[in-house]
Amino acid sequence: MSQEISNLEQKILRFIFEDNHRASAIQKALSGQEQRYTRNDIVAALNSLEENDLVERYSSKSWIATGDAEDYIE
Incomplete structure (x- = not known):
């Protein structure tokens, strides 16, 4: 990993790694209780x-997500 990414960016990468999504779907999926x-x-x-x-x-x-994103997904 050559660059640091934010917690939100990491959550987004996890969500869109295997399938494409619109920003609105990402927002709904990631906006939770916390x-x-x-x-x-x-x-x-x-x-x-x-x-x-x-x-x-x-x-x-x-x-x-691109193939390079795999390095940032835990």
Whole structure:
């Protein structure tokens, strides 16, 4: 792992590693009892992950993790 990623980014990678999802689905899945995320939080994290080549757009509104993301998933 060459770069540090946030807790939210790690949760997103786990969620989209095997299947693509829209930001709204990611938000609903990750917003639970302990933390509430906004769509802006999710999109900002996805953009950061994309800059680090850990996710890519699967379609105009959905995202999927790249093979490099496997190193960040616990």
